[in-house]
Amino acid sequence: MIAIALSAVAPGLALLSYFYLRHELEAEPLGYVIRSFVAGAVLVFPIMFIQYAFVEEGVxxxxxxxxxxxxxLLEEFFKWFMIYYTIYIHKVFDDYYDGILYAVACSLGFATLENFLYLWVYDSLEIAIWRAILPVSGHALFAVVMGYCLGRAKHSARERLWLFMAVFSATVIHGTFDFILILEPNQKLPAVLYIVILWTVALLLVRAxxxxxxxQFK
Incomplete structure (x- = not known):
């Protein structure tokens, strides 16, 4: 059980560390990063309840x-909502990369707790490996796209458009990922190829x- 717990938590923490270290300006306060991570984890239970209700009602x-x-849409909207009201509106969110960092932190908090609960039920290291490659890294990559838009929104006259694009773009790429898994539940290659494409996009957005x-701040 200890191995499963570590397998559930390690990918999220590793990815969060990576994106934290990619920030080229001054390091963001760890307290705020942890707050975003915890905020994302808090979302797991209400979202699971709503999704369970959809299944039970056949909706x-x-x-x-x-x-x-x-x-x-359900998951990305709630993550966007949490990021906006816990960090975006505060002065600590003050540069373009902050959107990526805090969105990734929130999304990985969600993905890490979700992953832990899933592996607690299925108790399989093989599943843990695939979940690290696919859902956990996927949540981080969806968040990079959302976070890039949030960073642009903070410094744009078209703030509302960028805020909308943050939710819309993350929803589209997340939905496409899930659609691939639904259509090809026993084939991992299409989903892996999609994740590779998302990594390429994410690294370009980090650089941008x-x-x-x-x-802006030279």
Whole structure:
């Protein structure tokens, strides 16, 4: 059980450390990063309850609705809402990369607790490996896209448009990931290839956010 617990928690912490260290300006206060991580974890139970209610009521059960609405939109909206009201509106959120960092922290808090609960039930190291590669890293990558938009929103005259794009873009890429898994539940290769593409996009957005910081705060 200890091995399963470590397998559940380690990927999220490793990914959070990576994105924390990619910030090229001054290090963000760890207290705020941890707050975002915990805030994401808190979302797991209400979201699981809502999703359970959808299943019991037979609502949004088709592959498209399940992937893009019952899962992606629900989870990404609540994460966006939590990020906006716990960190975005505060002065500590002051540069382009902050959106990525705090969105990743919140999303990985959600993914880590969700992963722990899942592995607690299934108790399999093989499943733990696949969940680290797919759902956990996926949540981090969805968050990079959302966070990039949030960072742009903070410094743009079109703030509302960027805030909308933060939810919309994360929902679309998250929903596509889940749609792939629903259509090909026994085939991991399509989902892995999609994650590779998302990693490429995420690294480009990380570079773009840091470049915007260098231009803005040099």
């Amino acid at each position: 949004l059960t088709g592959p498209f609705w399940q992937a893009y609405v019952a899962t992606a 956010a840091n470049l915007s910081n260098r231009r």
